[in-house]
Amino acid sequence: MKRRTLIKGGIAGLASLYASRLYSNTFLKDATSKGNIGPFQPSWDSLAQYQVPEWYRDAKFGIWAHWGPQCQPERGDWYARGMYQEGSDQYKYHCEKYGHPSNFGFKDVINEWKAEKWDPDALLALYKKAGAKYFMALANHHDNLDLYDSKHHKWNSTKVGPKKDLMAGWARAAKKQGLPLGVSVHAAHAWRWYETAQRSDKKGPLAGVPYDGKFTAAEGTGKWWQGYDPQQLYAQNHPLSKNSEDDGAIHGQWNWGNGVHPPSKEYCENFYDRTIDLIDKYEPELVYFDDTVLPLWPVSDAGLRIAAHLYNKSIKKHGKLKAVINGKILNEQQRKCMVWDIERGQSNAIEPLPWQTDTCIGSWHYDRRVYDNNHYKSSKTVIHTLIDVVSKNGNLMLNVPLRGDGSIDEKERFVVEEIGDWMQLNSESIYGTRPWKVFGEGPAMESAAPLSAQGFNEGKGKPFGSSDIRFVRKGSILYATLLGWPEDQKAFIRTLTTASGKVEKVSLLGNRKALVFQQTNEGIKIDLPEQVPGKSAFVLKIEGNIV
Numbered sequence: 001m002k003r004r005t006l007i008k009g010g011i012a013g014l015a016s017l018y019a020s021r022l023y024s025n026t027f028l029k030d031a032t033s034k035g036n037i038g039p040f041q042p043s044w045d046s047l048a049q050y051q052v053p054e055w056y057r058d059a060k061f062g063i064w065a066h067w068g069p070q071c072q073p074e075r076g077d078w079y080a081r082g083m084y085q086e087g088s089d090q091y092k093y094h095c096e097k098y099g100h101p102s103n104f105g106f107k108d109v110i111n112e113w114k115a116e117k118w119d120p121d122a123l124l125a126l127y128k129k130a131g132a133k134y135f136m137a138l139a140n141h142h143d144n145l146d147l148y149d150s151k152h153h154k155w156n157s158t159k160v161g162p163k164k165d166l167m168a169g170w171a172r173a174a175k176k177q178g179l180p181l182g183v184s185v186h187a188a189h190a191w192r193w194y195e196t197a198q199r200s201d202k203k204g205p206l207a208g209v210p211y212d213g214k215f216t217a218a219e220g221t222g223k224w225w226q227g228y229d230p231q232q233l234y235a236q237n238h239p240l241s242k243n244s245e246d247d248g249a250i251h252g253q254w255n256w257g258n259g260v261h262p263p264s265k266e267y268c269e270n271f272y273d274r275t276i277d278l279i280d281k282y283e284p285e286l287v288y289f290d291d292t293v294l295p296l297w298p299v300s301d302a303g304l305r306i307a308a309h310l311y312n313k314s315i316k317k318h319g320k321l322k323a324v325i326n327g328k329i330l331n332e333q334q335r336k337c338m339v340w341d342i343e344r345g346q347s348n349a350i351e352p353l354p355w356q357t358d359t360c361i362g363s364w365h366y367d368r369r370v371y372d373n374n375h376y377k378s379s380k381t382v383i384h385t386l387i388d389v390v391s392k393n394g395n396l397m398l399n400v401p402l403r404g405d406g407s408i409d410e411k412e413r414f415v416v417e418e419i420g421d422w423m424q425l426n427s428e429s430i431y432g433t434r435p436w437k438v439f440g441e442g443p444a445m446e447s448a449a450p451l452s453a454q455g456f457n458e459g460k461g462k463p464f465g466s467s468d469i470r471f472v473r474k475g476s477i478l479y480a481t482l483l484g485w486p487e488d489q490k491a492f493i494r495t496l497t498t499a500s501g502k503v504e505k506v507s508l509l510g511n512r513k514a515l516v517f518q519q520t521n522e523g524i525k526i527d528l529p530e531q532v533p534g535k536s537a538f539v540l541k542i543e544g545n546i547v
Contacts, residue, residue: 042305061423068138069404075090105211115404117406143190152274182286188302189291238261289326310325343358351392362401364399379414392435432474480539
């Protein structure tokens with residue numbers, strides 16, 4: 001569908017107009033709405049001018065450090081919520097390791113977190129060597145601790161926990177490696193997410209004793225958190241949402257519907273101020289929102305204002321739009337305004353607009369059990385995901401969870417290094433490519449699992465094998481990637497019939513010799529070499545007059 005534009009020439013024309021009229025009082029007056037100065041205004045119609053920048057389309061692969069205080073207990077994702085759910089695994093673990101949540105709440109876990117082994121320079125060098133073309137750092141999670149020097153939120157990593165500006169460290173390291181910086185923002189949901197902290201045990205010796213979710217600054221006298229108001233962290237000075245006692249109800253309320261107690265204007269505006277501060281201070285090129293559409297939408301326009309601000313700031317800085325926003329569960333219009341993100345899943349078709357998969361080799365937050373039980377994704381699984389996603393016009397952003405101390409364990413490092421080995425041999429079939437007329441062929445296509453909510457179809461289809469092939473193009477070159485090595489050392493691609501154009505040359509990345517092939521109206525048969533180049537997936541470079 002044709003994009004809506006304000007002036008001829010699309011976003012490039014808008015950038016030119018903006019630059020030439022920046023100091024025009026008339027333009028400033030016309031273009032200003034709630035603090036936004038530039039061509040983008042906080043409305044869906046205005047944001048629909050957006051066009052995905054070429055750097056992001058070309059990059060294809062990013063690595064994410066989804067790292068914060070919830071990694072400190074090493075007990076997996078959503079720890080700061082689960083520790084307040086009586087009887088849950090995380091509640092039991094917390095009581096055993098730290099004590100009862102009425103005495104030792106998540107604020108106290110934050111105080112335990114010191115990030116003493118964190119080395120952003122070494123980590124970014126590793127990520128770049130693995131083939132990442134952009135880097136994403138966690139700015140805050142649902143636990144509501146800002147991991148940067150936040151001037152609007154006292155609960156931040158420069159004042160509590162590590163007492164370091166973590167985002168500044170990440171930003172410097174990313175710049176040193178020449179990688180665009182992304183930030184992931186999750187804190188909008190603290191209002192509903194932390195409601196478990198308002199509870200108390202229903203049985204046992206501490207039945208009826210409230211957890212610390214309702215604590216105030218007055219109760220901090222003489223304690224490590226004296227002078228800090230827990231309500232600024234937990235945001236629980238409000239009635240419970242409908243069905244709050246049902247631990248699963250939150251998933252149906254992620255869009256601020258189905259009985260969520262409405263967030264206050266003060267809460268929404270504080271989130272807005274914190275996020276604008278983050279963008280202005282660290283200047284990320286990519287912002288990921290863990291929200292349905294945009295933060296606080298549709299109960300607040302804060303997310304729309306943030307999006308307009310980011311886009312206008314990017315144009316002012318670069319002379320053209322280079323910024324990217326990732327959002328989830330988008331309708332057709334909203335997908336024109338930002339990049340659609342699918343969590344732990346993939347599209348089953350070539351998407352008309354660029355999109356992204358975000359996934360993890362383990363749990364989102366570090367979980368020692370994944371390490372102990374050898375449950376990390378293999379490099380082969382990650383590589384297959386990357387190839388499949390790219391063939392459908394997407395990018396892959398991969399989280400490699402860090403331990404609480406900021407270090408990466410040796411099993412994760414091994415996976416990352418193996419991804420790098422494959423990319424070193426085959427990256428020309430990834431970077432800068434675009435979809436072909438079809439994304440692939442093979443039996444796995446016949447059992448593709450549908451998306452659910454924001455994604456979650458990962459690993460539910462048939463495993464890839466040597467008959468599964470994925471296609472991308474780069475100019476006149478077609479890359480056909482075999483997702484397994486045929487036992488008979490012969491590849492057959494049904495899609496490449498003589499009707500697809502004449503194939504003139506076939507080679508295999510990692511093998512210097514041209515391959516023998518035969519193209520007919522049934523497809524193309526290719527004799528593969530005896531020696532297998534690399535592992536996991538094998539890229540055929542096909543040249544000729546292919547349509």
